[in-house]
Amino acid sequence: MWPFSTPYPVVKPPDIGSQTGFPSDSCGEHGHAAVYDYIVVGGEFIVHIPSIDLHPSVRILLLERGGAVDTWASRVPLLSAAYMTPGSPIYRHPVTPMNNLDGRVVNMIRGKALGGGSRINGMVYTRTFAADYNRWSESGRKGWSYDEIEPFFIKSEGFLGPRTDGHGFDGPWKTRLFDRYFLKPTARCVDALKSMGIPVAEDINTPATPAIACGNLHATIDRSGHRCSTFDAFLPQTVALDRRDRLKICTGTAATSLRFEGNRIVGVSFFEELESGPEPGRNYYAHARREVIVCCGAIGSPQLLMLSGIGPKAHLQERGIRVVKDLPGVGSNLEEHVGVSTMYRVPLQDSFHYIRDRPLGAIQEFLKYLFKGEGLFLCPITQIWVFLWSTLFEDDLTLLGKSKDPSQVDSTSPENIPDIEIMPIAFNTTDSEVPIGTGIFSFLAVLLQPRSRGSVRLESNDPLYPPTCDLGFFTDPADRVLMRKAIRISQRIAEQMQAEGYPMEDQNVPDSDSDADLDAFINKSYRTTFHYSSTCRMAPEDDTCPGVVDDRLRVHGVRNLRIADCSILPNILSNHLQAPAVMVAEKCTHMVLEDTPRT
Ligand SMILES: Cc1cc2nc3c(=O)[nH]c(=O)nc-3n(C[C@H](O)[C@H](O)[C@H](O)COP(=O)(O)OP(=O)(O)OC[C@H]3O[C@@H](n4cnc5c(N)ncnc54)[C@H](O)[C@@H]3O)c2cc1C
Known part of the structure; x- marks a missing residue:
């Protein structure tokens, strides 16, 4: 005990x-x-x-x-994942500036x-x-x-x-898998993905998972609700x-x-x-x-x-x-999944910002965790997965017919490796400030097979001195092309959620859909995903x-x-x-x- x-x-x-x-x-x-x-x-x-x-x-x-x-x-899922809180056991050091x-x-x-x-x-x-x-x-x-x-x-x-x-x-x-979604926009996001034709797969951790799908994530949390x-x-x-x-x-x-x-x-x-x-x-x-x-x-x-x-x-x-x-x-050959987040304002109680901004609500959630083993303190930061294979999308982001053919999306074949992940996260996933009282839902678009290399x-x-880490992000131009597509898909999912009635407003999105504006957005928003x-x-x-x-x-x-x-x-x-x-x-x-x- x-x-x-x-x-x-x-x-x-x-x-x-x-x-x-x-x-x-x-x-x-x-x-x-x-x-x-x-x-x-x-x-x-x-x-x-x-x-x-x-x-x-x-x-x-x-x-x-x-x-x-x-x-x-250190065992409470939400507290231990708040790695930026003082005293958290981390190394934190800047990477080499990328020209x-x-x-x-x-x-x-x-x-x-x-x-x-x-x-x-x-x-x-x-x-x-x-x-x-x-x-x-x-x-x-x-x-x-x-x-x-x-x-x-x-x-x-x-x-x-x-x-x-x-x-x-x-x-x-x-x-374990949780049998329900903790936060409303997570569930609405899965609905939107289904409407877009992206299949929901039962279990990401089996070879039967197709190379394009979404679903519920397994989390390393034990039966007592501990990390x-x-x-x-x-x-x-x-x-x-x-x-x-x-x-x-x-x-x-x-x-x-x-x-x-x-x-x-x-x-x-x-x-x-x-x-x-x-x-x-x-x-x-x-x-x-x-x-x-x-x-x-x-x-x-x-x-x-x-x-x-x-x-x-x-x-x-x-x-x-x-x-x-x-x-x-x-x-040599440092590889990392580069990410870029688009963010939307949502009702405060629909995001983890609720715990940050409403002390009474946070106490309530904490007591819920303590006495019933439930609530936001138990919740993994990311609860669903969305893995996509960019070649299966038309230019207008509709899915090609072959995405429905199991032999074309067999993820045991080295030909069919997903190259984009979209991580829906109900929190600020950027360096930018979010005003107190604002709820946030982010789509962190990630390149899974980047061609750029660092060192x-x-x-x-x-x-004891941290080494020089050059992430080399986007030094291969193909990564930028793919990231534009990943951001466009993120925005498409958000539009679908809005069209289906979920209230979301732009917080951190590109100024327009042009390549130039997407590139400017990438430059100001890129981040590491710690992989x-x-x-x-x-x-x-x-x-x-x-x-x-x-x-x-x-x-x-x-x-x-x-x-x-x-x-x-x-x-x-x-x-x-x-x-x-x-x-x-x-x-x-x-x-x-x-x-x-x-x-
Ligand atoms: C914030 C964050 C969130 C993440 N989220 C996820 C997630 O949800 N799911 C997932 O699958 N992955 C996630 N990852 C990535 C995953 O945790 C790492 O990829 C994995 O832990 C790496 O394991 P590793 O053994 O390579 O190295 P590490 O976990 O980095 O372990 C290296 C250890 O070596 C020690 N060490 C280093 N140098 C020395 C030395 N000279 N002498 C003695 N000790 C030394 C370090 O202190 C450290 O404890 C996340 C990572 C971070 C940072």
Whole structure:
């Protein structure tokens, strides 16, 4: 029961590492270093730990920059998703200004806690379309077709709905569908989509879903109405306490570099990240007998590799870092789903602004959540999905006849991957101010298969300093053409809702339908959707877009080092990334166990 009487069992660097860092050769084999079998860097990988830690003699060290943040508020769906509230466990740093977008700067947001992004995200659970993985498999990634990875989705999932094919029911990661829409415009939006001929599909998370459809989203919320993050699912207090002798969870700790002997990784250096910064001179080292597994995310993983001398040679030399392995793919090929929001004014009680602007209403909703487990505090920020394939629309945005032919919209075929998502969200999804007392319904139009690429490069050799992130949005002109279409479709849905009698007025929309006005709108409204990926992509080292890890997630040319997070995705998936991140973690665990010599 909450609150726990025993605190979550975390340790600090002095408890688990040897001070001063990497032992010199004269120390003999690792001197007095603390020794573990595996060192895991980055707390999203916690999904692996209960499974890797099969044998009682296996010792694991987990290093995470954020904290355990094991509080009641961190489980309330709406409160924990309000990532901009002070004290929320996030990294927030500006991206490189983009000249092609009038130099406007947006912020990157990432989770900083055990469980990474799953602690603060929108709780949307989507595996993505089978075609995405089948495309990887077609391009040579062995073991990564949808049929091959589906068991790893099933293993982790504890679906709370009816027993249907393709879902997991016994896993610790709870997912559910709500049988009603919490807010009126969400329901009216589904009606409008139906009127436009967009089919409603029962279950986005099965291969039977067509490449163009809408429907109700699965959310990672458990039966008691709590957020079910990867932390809650895979390393709850009971598991952490049970394993504390052989699993050391070291929070508030930044890994600063991976340490080598020749081309073999032998351990990790790290320090405690105090609010005031690192304590001078307090560096620690721990030795990894078997492997180091990096899962610091698409921004953190390339940063740690480059700080350790693995990355593009010229860049490392420029930063004065000794090159251990020249790997041009590290930090290259940053992919992200760029988004642009159109927004409409709606009645206040029809949007989340009601909670912000009406304190009494907020208290009422809160009590409803507390005592009945209902209401807006339980509601996921996005409750419905709308995935579209642009080629199925005529220029006037009516649907082509073939969109009704199941063989033409079979989303297991790499030919048929949706390229647009429209996210209906009952809140302000832009940087602009919305007057108090105004309700908002937004349509966040997102490119699912962007062609533009960015990069992550070191801004400083200080591991606590955010790297330079160039998102490269719209550097490929095809993305701008597609985004215009996505905005036009968003506006079309809004018009349909209005035509069907729902009261919505323009709040943030393009001045006209001309390409020039749409482009101006894109430049002033573009944003990230927090789906950073592919900066250590799984592909051959000499691929035209160079890879960093092989099909077993081992870093090319370096022994005893794997990566398991969204950075390894060969290209961005056409969907939200937390479920794929967990699938990657489960598959990595499986491969680590397969590759572990039996003793
Ligand atoms: C605001 C927001 C909303 C989102 N909404 C959704 C959604 O609704 N559905 C969905 O599917 N996806 C969503 N996402 C995306 C999803 O959460 C991420 O794609 C996913 O969590 C990425 O997982 P990851 O393992 O790659 O990295 P992360 O989750 O970023 O985890 C990396 C971890 O490594 C730690 N770390 C980094 N560097 C170091 C270091 N040097 N030493 C020690 N630790 C380190 C970090 O602190 C972090 O905890 C959202 C993301 C955000 C930010």
